[in-house]
Amino acid sequence: MAGIWIFAESLEQTKELLSIGSTLASKLGTMTSVFLQGNTGVADDYIACGADEVLVLTALAEDQPLDAYIPVIAAEAQTADPDIFLIAATVRGKDIAARLAARLKTGLCSECIGLKADENDRTIEMERFAYGGAAIQTVVCSTRPVMVTIIPRTFEAAARQSDRKGTIRELPAAPPSASTVLERKPKETEAKDISESRIVVCAGRGIEKKEDLSLVQELAAALGGEIGCTRPISEESHWLPEDLCIGISGISVKPALYIGLGVSGQVQHITGIRDAKVICAVNKDENAPIFGASDYGIVGDLYDVAPKLSDAVKNMKG
Numbered sequence: 001m002a003g004i005w006i007f008a009e010s011l012e013q014t015k016e017l018l019s020i021g022s023t024l025a026s027k028l029g030t031m032t033s034v035f036l037q038g039n040t041g042v043a044d045d046y047i048a049c050g051a052d053e054v055l056v057l058t059a060l061a062e063d064q065p066l067d068a069y070i071p072v073i074a075a076e077a078q079t080a081d082p083d084i085f086l087i088a089a090t091v092r093g094k095d096i097a098a099r100l101a102a103r104l105k106t107g108l109c110s111e112c113i114g115l116k117a118d119e120n121d122r123t124i125e126m127e128r129f130a131y132g133g134a135a136i137q138t139v140v141c142s143t144r145p146v147m148v149t150i151i152p153r154t155f156e157a158a159a160r161q162s163d164r165k166g167t168i169r170e171l172p173a174a175p176p177s178a179s180t181v182l183e184r185k186p187k188e189t190e191a192k193d194i195s196e197s198r199i200v201v202c203a204g205r206g207i208e209k210k211e212d213l214s215l216v217q218e219l220a221a222a223l224g225g226e227i228g229c230t231r232p233i234s235e236e237s238h239w240l241p242e243d244l245c246i247g248i249s250g251i252s253v254k255p256a257l258y259i260g261l262g263v264s265g266q267v268q269h270i271t272g273i274r275d276a277k278v279i280c281a282v283n284k285d286e287n288a289p290i291f292g293a294s295d296y297g298i299v300g301d302l303y304d305v306a307p308k309l310s311d312a313v314k315n316m317k318g
């Protein structure tokens with residue numbers, strides 16, 4: 001047997017991988033199999049979104065870590081011999097992918113942003129960022145299965161289709177783990193998650209002092225949006241939490257509107273706003289690279305422009 005296998009921690013990530021997985025499967029004339037942890041309630045949903053087979057992993061005991069599934073998945077892969085194994089590039093996903101690749105004696109292409117299959121020679125070309133996002137590297141893996149981790153939100157979630165049929169198969173329970181989970185608690189975050197925000201106003205190093213962030217906050221509030229920042233603002237000045245840093249080493253946002261205030265637009269930042277629908281920039285340097293990535297640009301001093309924008313938005317609202 002062969003096929004495209006998918007493992008992700010969440011329903012949404014699984015559906016994202018199903019959209020690229022189904023594309024690859026139809027190109028290669030093969031099927032898609034999805035791992036489901038414990039809850040069989042969503043198996044039909046996965047089938048409707050493109051899975052031909054749902055492999056149900058027995059729910060773990062409270063003290064078992066997620067990687068307890070590794071021996072079960074590896075044993076299944078050794079028997080079924082999948083062509084491609086897609087795993088969501090979360091912290092735990094990347095850990096599991098690396099350990100599975102070692103067990104299956106195959107390579108691993110980490111943090112991919114694109115995949116192409118050639119139906120003739122069945123090679124898979126994978127794309128990932130290199131040199132801190134300045135270049136895109138194309139990787140071809142000659143061992144099998146081709147293992148890939150894919151950055152969450154790279155692909156749109158697969159849509160439900162009516163009348164799809166698939167099979168559901170239960171896998172053996174995970175053996176006792178070498179490590180034990182002592183406690184689970186939500187990660188403490190200092191800031192709101194802006195990765196799904198509809199409007200993001202980003203503070204760049206054009207902001208001269210911490211108090212002046214109020215200009216950014218005021219515009220964000222007028223627009224009903226959230227504030228984000230570039231890395232120097234969070235990591236060098238520590239004016240805003242790291243959770244708000246947008247870019248290759250921070251978060252990716254995909255708002256309907258992004259406004260950069262005093263942001264130069266280096267590639268490491270632009271990588272995080274590629275999926276914004278409309279990009280606007282205010283920068284006093286007409287040659288700032290951000291204008292090359294913007295739909296609308298204002299060459300001017302943000303200390304002059306930002307309050308005017310805030311007032312204009314407030315006046316529009318009446």
Ligand SMILES: Cc1cc2nc3c(=O)[nH]c(=O)nc-3n(C[C@H](O)[C@H](O)[C@H](O)COP(=O)(O)OP(=O)(O)OC[C@H]3O[C@@H](n4cnc5c(N)ncnc54)[C@H](O)[C@@H]3O)c2cc1C
Pocket residue numbers: 132203204205206207229230231232233245246247248249250251261262263264265266267268269272282283284285288300301302303
């Ligand atoms: C491995 C690596 C990873 C990185 N990851 C990230 C990342 O995830 N996110 C990120 O943001 N950066 C990241 N960086 C840093 C990145 O390369 C840039 O240094 C950073 O994005 C620049 O931030 P900035 O635009 O705020 O500052 P600057 O590049 O200093 O730009 C400030 C801009 O403000 C303008 N300006 C100044 N005063 C005013 C004013 N009064 N009015 C209007 N405009 C004004 C200037 O003309 C300038 O264009 C990374 C770098 C490396 C090497």
